[in-house]
Amino acid sequence: xxxxxxxxxxxxxxxxxxxxxxxxxxxxxxxxxxxxxxxxxxxxxxxxxxxxxxxxxxxxxxxxxxxxxxxxxxxxxxxxxxxxxxxxxxxxxxxxxxxxxxxxxxxxxxxxxxxxxxxxxxxxxxxxxxxxxxxxxxxxxxxxxxxxxxxxxxxxxxxxxxxxxxxxxxxxxxxxxxxxxxxxxxxxxxxxxxxxxxxxxxxxxxxxxxxxxxxxxxxxxxxxxxxxxxxxxxxxxxxxxxxxxxxxxxx
Numbered sequence: 001x002x003x004x005x006x007x008x009x010x011x012x013x014x015x016x017x018x019x020x021x022x023x024x025x026x027x028x029x030x031x032x033x034x035x036x037x038x039x040x041x042x043x044x045x046x047x048x049x050x051x052x053x054x055x056x057x058x059x060x061x062x063x064x065x066x067x068x069x070x071x072x073x074x075x076x077x078x079x080x081x082x083x084x085x086x087x088x089x090x091x092x093x094x095x096x097x098x099x100x101x102x103x104x105x106x107x108x109x110x111x112x113x114x115x116x117x118x119x120x121x122x123x124x125x126x127x128x129x130x131x132x133x134x135x136x137x138x139x140x141x142x143x144x145x146x147x148x149x150x151x152x153x154x155x156x157x158x159x160x161x162x163x164x165x166x167x168x169x170x171x172x173x174x175x176x177x178x179x180x181x182x183x184x185x186x187x188x189x190x191x192x193x194x195x196x197x198x199x200x201x202x203x204x205x206x207x208x209x210x211x212x213x214x215x216x217x218x219x220x221x222x223x224x225x226x227x228x229x230x231x232x233x234x235x236x237x238x239x240x241x242x243x244x245x246x247x248x249x250x251x
Contacts, residue, residue, distance in 0.1 A: 002214070004036040004187050004194035006180075009051070010043060011145060011199035011221015012241050014058055020220055022242025024059040029245055031061065036187045040180075040196075042070040042139035042173040042203060044111035044154065045090045068183050070138045070173025071096045074109055077136060077172055083107040088125055089138065090114055110161065110169075111138035112154045122157065129165035139173035141203050145222040174200075175207020184211075197241060201227040209233040216244055 007013065007030075013023045030037050039062060043051060048069055055062050071089070075096040078085050086105035087094060090113050097109070108125045129135055141153040158169050173179050184191055191212030198204020199221030208215040209231075216236035217228055228237050238244040 002035065002193065002195055004038070004184075004189045005030060006038050006040050006183060006194060006196045006208070006213070007241070008174075008196075008198035008200065008204050008221075009039060009041040009055075011223070012197060012218055013039075013055070013060060015145065015221060016147060017054070017058065019058045019060070020240060020242070022240065022245075026242045026245040027060055027062075036189060036194075038066050038068060038183050038187065040068045040174065040183055042141055044071055044138045044173075045092060045114065047093050047095055048072060050092060068179075068186070070179065071111060073172040073179055073182065074111070074136050074138045077170070078107060078109065081107070083134075085109045085136075086125060086128055086133070088113050088116060088121055090116075105133065107133050107136060108161070109136045109138070110154055110158055112144075117154070117157050122161065125161055126164050129161060129167050135161060135165070135167050135169040137169040137171045137173075139203065140169065140171050140175075141200060143222065150222065174198075174203040175210065177207070177211040180208060180211035180213060195236075197244060199223045201230055205235050206231045206233070209235060218244065 014020055052064055071093040084103060084105050085097060086108050087097060089109060089111040105128060108128050137158045140155040140158050142155045143150045144153045162169055195214040195216060196204055196208035197216045199218050201217055205215040205217045216238055218238050218240050220240050
């Protein structure tokens with residue numbers, strides 16, 4: 001029996017600054033259902049406050065406690081392990097971390113730092129990794145969609161550092177099983193009782209399946225024709241979140 005629903009944000013609820021057709025009404029119906037609802041995102045160019053403000057401006061009514069972000073998970077890891085990070089992240093999410101802890105870095109945290117993902121910064125990160133610092137990846141998504149175009153995400157740069165330094169990144173966001181488990185723990189539900197709905201066949205769908213969740217791929221956002229054939233496992237495919245809700249799955 002389905003008792004919980006995890007929703008990706010960009011590409012599922014909205015694109016850019018515009019909600020996808022029917023998404024606002026779909027979320028409202030879900031909020032009124034018996035399902036436990038959580039919103040899970042690897043978005044690494046905006047902090048929690050910015051994300052919540054954007055969602056509100058688009059008409060979504062989301063409780064702050066329902067939002068789980070990969071940058072916040074990375075910051076929690078750094079605090080729990082009492083590490084001093086070298087932050088290769090977007091300026092807007094630096095506030096998630098304790099800036100006082102950045103002296104004498106002993107861990108590399110990498111996310112979608114946009115123009116800061118340059119040779120000089122990556123070379124500093126590489127040397128820290130060679131000296132034994134762990135590599136924390138906010139996510140390892142291959143690409144994302146914005147302004148109607150696909151753009152490189154942090155994943156390819158994570159892979160470059162892994163290859164160069166001979167290390168394996170600890171991924172704190174999707175598709176990490178630990179990230180899904182963190183959200184599951186908040187709901188108190190079992191993995192098989194929860195459905196993940198996303199537009200990323202790898203980060204959302206494959207990651208959810210490996211964590212034991214049910215999954216649904218929507219043909220919005222970054223979805224590309226044939227994505228549903230790129231992974232193994234059983235999962236649903238729908239045109240959009242609105243289409244999934246229209247099936248009556250949340251009734």
